Amino acid sequence: MKAIVLQELNQPFQLKEVAIPEISQNEVLVKIKSAALNHRDVWIQKGQYGGIRFPVILGSDGSGIVEKVFDTENEKWIGKEVLINPSMNWGNNPRVQSKEYVILGTPVDGTFAEYVKVEARLLHNKPEHLNFEQAAALPLAGLTAWRATMTRAAVKNGENVLITGIGGGVALLCMQFAIAAGCHVYVTSGSDEKIECAVKMGVKAGVNYKKANWDKELKNLSAGFDAIVDSSGGETFSKLVDIAKPSCRIAMYGATLGEFNSGIPAKIFWKQLDILGSTMGNDDEFVNMINFVNTHKIIPVVDSVYSFNQAQSALEKMSKGEQFGKIILAVDL
Ligand SMILES: NC(=O)c1ccc[n+]([C@@H]2O[C@H](COP(=O)([O-])OP(=O)(O)OC[C@H]3O[C@@H](n4cnc5c(N)ncnc54)[C@H](OP(=O)(O)O)[C@@H]3O)[C@@H](O)[C@H]2O)c1
Structure with a gap:
C-alpha cells in the first residue's frame, strides 16, 4: 500500500x-x-x-x-x-x-x-x-475542542466566550460548539480575513492579535469573558487573565507560543479564576461530541x-x- x-x-x-x-x-x-x-x-x-x-x-x-x-x-x-x-x-x-x-x-x-x-x-x-x-x-480536533469547551470550560447558553487563534482546526470546532450551545462567541486571529470568515459563521466580533492593544479592544467590545478557550499560552496568557471576568474559566489545550510570562498569580486569585488544563478526551466525550455534531448538523x-x-x-x-x-x-x- x-x-x-x-x-x-x-x-x-x-x-x-x-x-x-x-x-x-x-x-x-x-x-x-x-x-x-x-x-x-x-x-x-x-x-x-x-x-x-x-x-x-x-x-x-x-x-x-x-x-x-x-x-x-x-x-x-x-x-x-x-x-x-x-x-x-x-x-x-x-x-x-x-x-x-x-x-x-x-x-x-x-x-x-x-x-x-x-x-x-x-x-x-x-x-x-x-x-x-x-x-x-x-476526530482529534473535535475531541480536543469538546473536552476543552464543553467539559472543562463548561460554556453555557448566553455566556460571553473567547476562542483564540480562530484559524486553527481545534479553535474552529470550539467556536462551532460554543455557538451551537447558545454562547456569545468572540475570537482572535493574526488575520483580518479569518476574523471576517468567523463573523460570517456567527461570532459576535474578533480582534487581530497582532494589534498593539488587542486585549483592550476585545474587552471594550465584549465587556469581558465568562469563559476562554486558548491554545497559545506564552505572552498572550496574562492578557487573557486581564480580560477575564471575575470567576472566568480559562481552558488551555495547547502552548503554541511557549511559556507564560510573569506577573499573573495575584490577578488569578483575586479574580477567583479557574485555570483548566485539557488534553484530547475520554471515550464518553468522543461519543457525546459525535452526538452533538449529528444533532446540530455541525460541519x-x-x-x-x-x-x-x-x-x-x-x-x-x-x-x-x-x-x-x-x-x-x-x-x-
Ligand atoms: N492538548 C491536546 O490534546 C491538543 C490537541 C490538538 C492540538 N493541540 C495544540 O493546540 C494548538 C493548535 O492545534 P491545531 O491542530 O488546531 O493547530 P493549527 O490548525 O495549526 O492552528 C494553530 C493556530 O494557532 C494560532 N496562533 C498562532 N499564533 C497565535 C497567537 N499569537 N495568539 C493566538 N493564536 C495564535 C493560529 O491562529 P490564526 O491563524 O487565527 O492566527 C493558528 O491557526 C497546537 O499547539 C497543538 O499542539 C493540543
Missing part, C-alpha cells in the same frame, strides 16, 4: 510502498478515504513531541470503509463508512488519561496510508451529513484538500499558519 512515512527528524515526508498491516484479535482494517493533518504532526516532524519512533506513518485522523475484521462479532462493521477515535487507552478515570494513553499516529502507525489497523472499539459511524473529507476533519471547516504526494506541502502550509480550518489528505486525489 502507499503510505506517507517519516524516516527521521526534520526530514520531509516520503511517499513509500509498505506492507498492508496484519490484523489480530479485536482489530479491524480500515481502507482510508481521507486523513487530516494536526499541529501535532508539525511538532513530531520537528522532534518537539514525546514518544517518537522511526520510521513512522503519522496521521491521527481518518475516515474510510472497514475492509476486514479479525473477530466474528465485528463482522457487522465490514463495508461500513466510519471515522476513527484516535484516543487510545484513556483508562477508567474520566478526569485524566492513564499512563498507557497514546494517540494514533505516533508511536503507533496512523492514517496517512491506504490502510490502517485499529481496535474495533475505536470505530464510529461516519455522520451522514458529512462527506469523507469533512469526517476526517473531526467541520475544511481549508484545503491535498493528494498523498503533496503531503509535505500540506504540512508546510500548516507550519506557516496559513489555513482556516483543517488540511485534508485524500487517498483518491
